[in-house]
Amino acid sequence: MNMKPFTLLLFTLALMSWGCSKKEEVSEKPWKLVWEDNFDRNDIFSTGVWTKMNRWGDNCCNTMSNDPSLFEIKDGKMILLGVTNKDLKKDPSPYLTAGVWTKEKKFFQKGKIEVRCKLEGTQGAWPAIWLVTKDTKWPEDGGEIDLIERLNYDPFVYHTVHSPFTYKKKAGPKNSTSFPINPDDYNTYAVDFEGDVIRFYVNGLPSFVYSRMPGKESEKQFPFDLPFFLIIDMQLGGEWVGEVKPFDKPVRMYIDWVRFYQR
Template identity: 45%
Template structure:
């Protein structure tokens, strides 16, 4: 077990250096979270909504921090139900309407605390999504981790693959998601590469899953060749992750950096 842990730590370290060592990729944008506050021309706090994943999103400052060059997003017990009736409060940020990612490779280095009901996620939605409803517009989940899992989910959604929103629900032709191992006690690097014929997902520099464009007469199989905005959020509770255990809170994730590359 000790050797396995050392191997995971080594792989994570090597993945953190991929922007310097891997040929062919040019760094075109990065966020290092080194300032005293987030750049308001890039980032906004995610507002609360009615969807399963954002029942507890809040602008409460306790859910956000910049610490040692890292963005910290927290899930906490709400101690003032008179001011806000939600049982819990969570923090998330997004580049919606401000900064688009158009192809290339996107990577995020982060450390995730575990908790019962914790559901941290990094995901992409179309920059022009207001012109097209979900799931027709597509969705790319770079990382979702549940509870204390030692692996992360990486998933694509579209009208073709989704069983919700009136979609066709074709999940396995081809498979629309996969998983990859993580070191739950360390920083890991989560990424996706955009190619004209596929999306290729990675964890710590290693390929975990690919979703191909296929020849089909069915609608909406590969709506992924478009600009996207990025969402980073600490989620709590929901039908997929299960109930929250308040004894495990607060829970947080630390995001070291976000990097965007283009293939040269």
Template identity: 45%
Template structure:
């Protein structure tokens, strides 16, 4: 036996123990953080700086339309998207062709579903939000694998939601515990944070096995802890989630759309995920 082999093996073991592991060969896009890794220095595992000429289809898909307030205007129309100058532009617009698509408004959004998901770590998105009546830009995450069943049993993590011309953002968790059991104060499931809407801001989340820490410009703004003495549905955040970024329009929460203030857009400079 080569006398150096034990040293080499030890080095390999030490190296792998400090890195982030993918889940399986069948799910190479899912990043699972090893237990105890949260106590070490963050390591960049995934990013997009939008420097290409087009949206990277290996990382993102355009969000399809649906029947909810948030996605009823989602569209693949190219007028809702632009990637140039190292930035991604997601737009809410008046529909230029209602004969082809009868909806009065169209919106752009992207997600990493089926292409990138992670469990535990830190995500930061550097972006600028434009304002308009009825504008509802959001950065959020949903479960990749539906571990506990259909929505809302797998939870929802809203890193940032902005309404109209507000100078605050909302940072929220939703789950069976908060929506069906109505447990919104034990612990509080939502917070707000003030921002300068005219500037780029860094929207973030630090996700641990026992807590979610929401940040704005690298400062903690809201914390959602895991509680051991409540219904287990309070913490569905022990599974991989994918990332969603979208410029929504209208709905019961944000209110009516003012078409004279369109188009409106969210401008994303970069997205980074660490574990």
């Protein structure tokens, strides 16, 4: 299948979504880099920032493992693996995946997160980079910003915001979209959650916006001014992506760097 017309269509629709969104005044004050991790040291779990993710839930994160073989630091990259489990006696999960988060260690509030990474694909792969509000109980409280999610071999990623308001599927602004990427190379993804509008970018191009609605505070439509922790994980299988097609070689998620900016 020729993907070029499809990719062009996605790009056009994404720009239309951006252009049709509520006009908001954007600060002209420049962004200032306040924190970054270039993964240029092997002991990233001793930096006071990252922890290996626990296995939890019954959907996207139910194959997480802290097996050291699933985590690599090489050539200034953090590499998270997904593999077929060859020892079901040790762990009953058919697949094992790696994930990291900054939960209970580092939080991000009113700024911009930027991540450069490359995502390998396989049928059933579901790598994601997302932000979850600190010390909140879902879905009654708090919010989630999915900077990217990619399914299978898709030549695009999804941006999504979640809140108690969107969870109840109330009428409001569109809370998700897709945007084309170079599926075989590194891409840079960013989300600005500084003010009353959440702005997403792919390789410097505006890709999606989600705005605060006046008078919806009691319905928790925009709980995105709270502190967030960051999650980066390789996932295999789940309701959305579907079943995993058996594979032999590991599927990898290469993280070049993570940066946080504020004004």
